[in-house]
Amino acid sequence: MKEGKSVKFNLQQQNHQNGHLSPFKLAKLLDPDASWDKDQLGDVLHWIRQAVALVCGLLWGAIPVVGGVWFIAFLLISTGIIYGYYAMILKVDEEDFGGHGALLQEGLFASISLFLLSWILVYSLGHF
Amino acid sequence: MTTSQLFNFSSYKYSDSLTVVGISFCTAIVCEAISWLLIYRTNSYKSLRSSIDKAAKKLETMKTETPNSSSSSVAKVKISNKKSKTKKIDRVETSLKESSRDLSLFKFKSGAVVALVLFVVFGLLNSLFEGKVVAKLPFKPFGIVMKMSHRGLHGDDVTDCSMPFLYFLCSISIRTNLQKFLGFAPPRGASSGLFPMPDPKTN
Numbered sequence: 001m002k003e004g005k006s007v008k009f010n011l012q013q014q015n016h017q018n019g020h021l022s023p024f025k026l027a028k029l030l031d032p033d034a035s036w037d038k039d040q041l042g043d044v045l046h047w048i049r050q051a052v053a054l055v056c057g058l059l060w061g062a063i064p065v066v067g068g069v070w071f072i073a074f075l076l077i078s079t080g081i082i083y084g085y086y087a088m089i090l091k092v093d094e095e096d097f098g099g100h101g102a103l104l105q106e107g108l109f110a111s112i113s114l115f116l117l118s119w120i121l122v123y124s125l126g127h128f
Numbered sequence: 129m130t131t132s133q134l135f136n137f138s139s140y141k142y143s144d145s146l147t148v149v150g151i152s153f154c155t156a157i158v159c160e161a162i163s164w165l166l167i168y169r170t171n172s173y174k175s176l177r178s179s180i181d182k183a184a185k186k187l188e189t190m191k192t193e194t195p196n197s198s199s200s201s202v203a204k205v206k207i208s209n210k211k212s213k214t215k216k217i218d219r220v221e222t223s224l225k226e227s228s229r230d231l232s233l234f235k236f237k238s239g240a241v242v243a244l245v246l247f248v249v250f251g252l253l254n255s256l257f258e259g260k261v262v263a264k265l266p267f268k269p270f271g272i273v274m275k276m277s278h279r280g281l282h283g284d285d286v287t288d289c290s291m292p293f294l295y296f297l298c299s300i301s302i303r304t305n306l307q308k309f310l311g312f313a314p315p316r317g318a319s320s321g322l323f324p325m326p327d328p329k330t331n
Contacts, residue, residue, distance in 0.1 A: 038188070039316060043308070050305060066266045110308075113301035120289065120297070121149065124142040124263040 032091040041090075041097060045082055046107030052078040053115035061122025074115050079104060144262040148253065148291055152298030155249045156306050159242045166238035168312055176231045183224040184316065190217050231314075250295065257291040265289050 028034045029044065056074045086092050086103055094100050140146075167173050190213070259280050265287040269277050274286055277293035307313045 042316060046308060061266065064266060068267045071267060107308075110301055110304040113297045114305070117149075117294075117297040117301050119266055120263050120294070121145055123266040124145055124289075125140050128141040128264055 030089060032089065034090070036090070036092060036097075038097050041086070041092065041103070042106045045086065045103060046110075048085060049078055049082060049107040049111040050114055052081055053111035054118055057115045057118025058122055061119045062126060064123045064127055066123075070119075071116075075112075078111060078115075082106075142261070142263050144257060144260060144291075145289075145294060148257070148262055148294050149298055151249065151253060152295055153302055155246065156299070156302045159245055159303065160306055160310060160312060162242055162245065163238070163312065164310075166241060167235055172234060173231070176227055176234065180224060180227045180231060183220055183227060187217065187220045187224060190220065246299075250292075253291055253295060260291070261288040262291050262294055263289040 053074070056077065060070055060074070082104060083100075086094070094103055097103055259282065261281060265277060268286055273293070276296065277289050278286055279290045279292050281288050281290050304313075
């Protein structure tokens with residue numbers, strides 16, 4: 001069992017070193033026993049943030065909701081999801097990855113821009 | 129709303145926003161293509177990036193390694209081991225900083241072409257949409273955000289959105305994610321992120 005795990009880890013490491021993110025099996029994304037490379041975890045958190053930003057932006061724009069408070073709501077929701085994912089589902093030790101700050105800021109700025117862009121676009125196009 | 133109405137973009141009051149997004153997207157692709165041509169495919173970039181990645185990983189390993197405390201009687205040996213380890217860490221950190229600086233310099237020179245393309249595109253968009261409201265903001269901006277979002281617009285409605293703000297959002301979101309998707313994002317060892325956090329282990 002341990003040999004199988006280390007072989008799988010080496011293969012994924014090799015694929016990652018080729019410069020492209022290796023095709024993750026869905027199981028690894030939800031497996032608390034999986035081994036994570038700092039770059040791999042960072043990339044996964046980045047894309048989760050972007051997905052949350054897009055969904056929130058589309059939803060907020062479609063309803064629509066207005067007001068700066070909904071921007072704060074998005075920040076809280078996306079941060080909560082990221083924290084819940086790495087702390088409760090993956091159960092990683094944040095000290096191995098640079099602390100909570102490093103993990104929580106992965107993809108933050110891009111996600112804020114993506115959220116605002118999708119929220120503004122859907123709101124403008126859908127309600128005027 | 130029927131499907132044909134949904135895809136009849138000219139019927140939307142703020143259809144200009146789609147034009148801005150479309151042009152931003154195409155610009156991002158062109159900029160990444162230019163960056164790939166001038167930067168990413170060169171051997172200098174590949175070797176610099178590889179050395180940064182290796183140094184960052186080595187530094188991480190060295191900082192997280194805990195000393196073997198099997199014998200507590202030889203205190204002097206432990207102190208000299210700690211000193212030599214600190215020196216090694218300093219050497220690797222210096223090497224990492226130098227490689228990061230070289231990478232930034234290398235990208236800066238080639239980035240001038242990309243900057244020129246962005247400047248031209250912004251100028252084009254400005255000439256097309258100056259003074260026009262391209263979108264409606266679902267919130268009331270303030271401070272520097274309002275200055276950007278209401279730039280060149282007449283009237284007191286602060287929720288009117290001008291092209292520069294929308295273009296700014298497009299640039300950040302589209303370019304960052306495109307770079308990430310294509311594998312052109314800067315290595316984590318070279319940048320400390322938007323909000324750099326102090327390393328708790330060195331405090």
